[in-house]
Amino acid sequence: MSESSDDEVTACGDRSEVETLIMEATFRALKDHGYAELTVAHIADEFEKSKSLLYYHYDSKDDLIAGFLRFAGDHFLAMLDEAERDTTGPLDRLRAYVDIYLAAEVDEEMADAQRLMIDLRAQAVSEPRFREEFTRIDAHIRERLASAVADGLADGTIDEDVDPDAAGAWLLSTLTGTMLQRHTADSDVVTPVRAMLHGRIDEFTAGSDA
Amino acid sequence: MSESSDDEVTACGDRSEVETLIMEATFRALKDHGYAELTVAHIADEFEKSKSLLYYHYDSKDDLIAGFLRFAGDHFLAMLDEAERDTTGPLDRLRAYVDIYLAAEVDEEMADAQRLMIDLRAQAVSEPRFREEFTRIDAHIRERLASAVADGLADGTIDEDVDPDAAGAWLLSTLTGTMLQRHTADSDVVTPVRAMLHGRIDEFTAGSDA
Structure with missing residues (x-):
């Protein structure tokens, strides 16, 4: 010791x-x-x-779990940072986020982590401290997504009239819902949703080319 | 008796x-x-x-819960049927689905039902019988959404190149994720996501007007 x-x-x-x-x-x-x-x-x-x-x-089980959610949230944000490092622009950053959430294959450790977050997320319905952690994690990720959209608007890669914050909220909801379904139902929704999102991101570029 | x-x-x-x-x-x-x-x-x-x-x-608690999920799923599908009756076309049907999932105000009974489904959904990670019921419910709702998009393509209200099944999957993921966040975090994501989805549905019409 x-x-x-x-x-x-x-x-x-x-x-x-x-x-x-x-x-x-x-x-x-x-x-x-x-x-x-x-x-x-x-x-x-x-x-x-x-x-x-x-x-x-x-002090208690819930104290440990609240600490764990903070730890896991920071770990996930660090993963997003890591993924951002290899990207070439705002749209590529959005694509990287989509691919982290909706990877075609997830290894056992990542699948365990995702399943476990679903379990804890359900507890956040009635546990204010867990809710606080999910509020924090969600807000961070929404900000990342929104800032990628804002950067795309600023550098002209996106020339649509899109609100970065609303787009971030919409994207995070889609990613969260798809991941939830991946682990709680047997249909493959990951493949079509990932394709739709990549298509939508490509449209941003198409818009700026037009 | x-x-x-x-x-x-x-x-x-x-x-x-x-x-x-x-x-x-x-x-x-x-x-x-x-x-x-x-x-x-x-x-x-x-x-x-x-x-x-x-x-x-x-026979058992899980037998009761699997039965409950079937019952609740049928009840929810009946609600969608009811909502469809007042709509005036495929896009209006999509709007009605969005508004059922993402109502600005939910009464206590509906909020309880949504919170409870989050609890049971988390159990579906490890309980195959619950998973089977969620697979069934999800598939039904995706089909409704896809068929509204298909009807919109057929009658010309939608003239974009959009795949009905993929659009249904994407929409259900967004609705599911937004509802999950509504009950497990404190930020209001319902308002921006509902606005984004209505805007997206309006674009379908705009497309057909062009």
Whole structure:
């Protein structure tokens, strides 16, 4: 226990190494038990360091889950940052976001993460702290989408009369709904919706060529 | 108990009066307890007739919930039928669907029903029987949306090159995602998304005028 300082700053910004390990333990425990069956003891079982550290940082199951949502949200935003780095312009950024949400193939870890977020999202109906985290994550992603549209308008790649904020809201709703259906129903909606969205983004370019 | 025949056919098609009462009891019990805490005893408590009738019809909690999803899905499709009756053409049908999903104001009973469907939808991640019901409901609604688009293409109200099935999938994803966010986050996404969708539907008409 003495070799790990819980004020240590890692690559994940100002999150300590211990907090990161706790969040990874929470992810594994949530994956195995689901929110309803989850107990703090399950998380402690997955945590390799002293249990007292876990109880020192978090008071309850919902405290851990709220922390996990913040962690997972930041992780997802970092993924979007990463994806943005390889893009060549605003429309390409929009395409990258679509492809992250609606990848043709998702590996098991990503599928687990998406399924788990659906479970926690349903809890946000009645749990204000989870709701607060989803409000924050949604707002961040909507802003990214809106700013890609705004940049497209500014540099002339988009010459339609489109409101960036409304377009961001509409896009995030579509992505969220498609991902939800992917994991809760058996029809393939990912393929047609991804194609529709790419088509819509291409129309933005077509507009500016006209 | 003798005054109710459980083969009686009501206005709801071939669903018996007893089944309808059981489903209404399931709705009330789900509303009070949520899926995770729900027991068959909770449903029995809400059921006014003999408990033995309930056990005669359904074997388990998940059997009741699968039945409830079928019931709720049929109820929602009947609502769409009702809404269609007052419409004046394919685009107006699309607008009616948007307004049912994304009503500016939802009364408490509808809000409860939507919140409860989010809870059950999250269970469909791991429960194949629920998944089957959501697959069925989604497919029906996508077909309605697709057929409105197809009718618009057939009668010339839509003269864009749009694939009805893909448009139906895209619309349902948007509506589903917006409704999910309405109940699980605090930002108002309903207003901008409804406006975007109405604008998009108006563009279909604009296209045919051009």
